[in-house]
Amino acid sequence: MPRDEEPDTSTKRARALGLAPGVGTPGPTNTIVDVPGVRVGHVTIHDGTRLHTGVTAIVPDAVDIAGGRLPAGLFVGNGYGKLVGATQLVELGELETPIVLTGTLSAFRVADALVTYVLSKPGNEHVESLNPVVGETNDGYLSDIRSRPITETHVLEALRSATVDPVEQGCVGAGTGTAALGFKGGIGSSSRVVDLGGRSCTLGVLAQTNFSGTLTVRGVPITPQDALGATCDQQPQGNSCMLIVATDAGLDARQLARVATRAVFGMARVGSDFAQGSGDYAIAFDTGGRRGIPDQHLNPIFFAVQEAVAEAVLDSLFLATTTHGFHGHTKHAVPLDVVREKCAAAGVLTPSVE
Known part of the structure; x- marks a missing residue:
């Protein structure tokens, strides 16, 4: 069977x-849809142990209309x-379509479908x-990536179903077949309300996690060997992480390129090794309309995006479920009891917040 259990988002999130x-x-x-004007949709594909893949669409309302544009920035960590x-995106500093995430070899079909949607x-x-x-990470460890199963229908469904409901996380959408930090990865999301001195803004992150490290x-540190013992298998270093950052700060x-840079920095907080074979990207866009924050006032946003990335990555793992995949490969969910035990022993548990 592809999955051993269903996630309980009310009890398994890091917070x-x-x-x-x-x-x-x-x-x-505590997800990216807390930023006004942002919606998210998923399509998830499971087919026995052969396919674990999907599509995640991040749809800003402002680009979901003819001629829509938003300011945007990109940082390439690797x-x-x-x-x-x-x-x-770098040359013009503009986003003119939704952002869609998927598996590596399906990225090109997804791009064509996204063009169809916008036209x-x-x-x-x-x-x-x-x-x-269109962003991607390589889900070929758990899914038959060469079959390129994503169709235009899948992409259009993800785009058209995008909603402001709390983002579903874990083994869904573009995170269905991913693995991160030795465990089953997935989609994670988090947000922060940021005080800019007299006014507040919201910043949200969505992460597609598929990278190595501890x-x-x-x-x-929580290693698979410590947490799972002999039951864990090894995955080559690298793969990738896609980070999407939204804010209404103006x-x-x-x-926004500077904010995207700090987003990739946030991966270090949860143990990324930034391996040679990892594509680590962050795209940041702003829905706020008003422009003109002085650079010296950006520190709260820089701090917030690193925190939100770290929490989104943790939630992508904590809400994922053990997945049995292609070629007999398995990626195990993080054993949360072990994590809590180790963190309690280190004195770093905080009071739980529902």
Whole structure:
């Protein structure tokens, strides 16, 4: 069977376990949809042990209409990846389509489907150039990646079903077949309410986790060997991580690139080794409309994005379930009782927050 258990999002998130990193205040759902004007949709594909893959669509309302644009920035922590649309995103500092995440070899079919979706919008009848943005990580350890199972129908369903409901996390969408830090990875999301001195903004992160290193929870290393013993298998170093950051702070494209840089820095807090074969990317966009925050006032946003990334990564693992995949490979869920025991022994558990 592909999965051993169903996640319980009310009890398994890092914050509910007393394991949330940092001291910042999350938004109402503690996911990226806390940022006004952002929706998320998933399509998840399981087929026995052969396929574990899917699509995750991040849909800002402002680009879901004809001619819509948002300021955006990109940071490439390590460029071993197939991020479609990257160069124009950097050159113009603009996002003009939703962002869709998937498995590596399906990225190109997803990009074509995303173009179909945007061209079909009323008012786009005469559009002749478009920059679809599609990110990916390699889910070939657990899924038959060469079969390229993602179709236009899957992509359109993810885009059209995108909602402001709290983001489903773990083994869903583009995180269905991923693995991270020695355990089963997935989709994770977190948010922070940021005080900018007189006014507040919201910052949200969505992470597709599929990278190597040593899982580190509030400074405590958790290795598969310690947590699972002889039951764990080994995955080659590398693969990737896609980080999507949204805010309504009113940042311009240059400032958003700086925020994206700090997002990748946040991976270090949870143990990324930033291996040679890892594509580590962050895309940041702003839905706020108003521009003009001085750079010297950005520190709270920089701190918030690193915290939110760390928490999103933890939730992507904590809400994932053991998955039996292609070629007999298995990735085990993080044993949360072991994590709590080790963190309690280190004196870093905080009071649980529902």
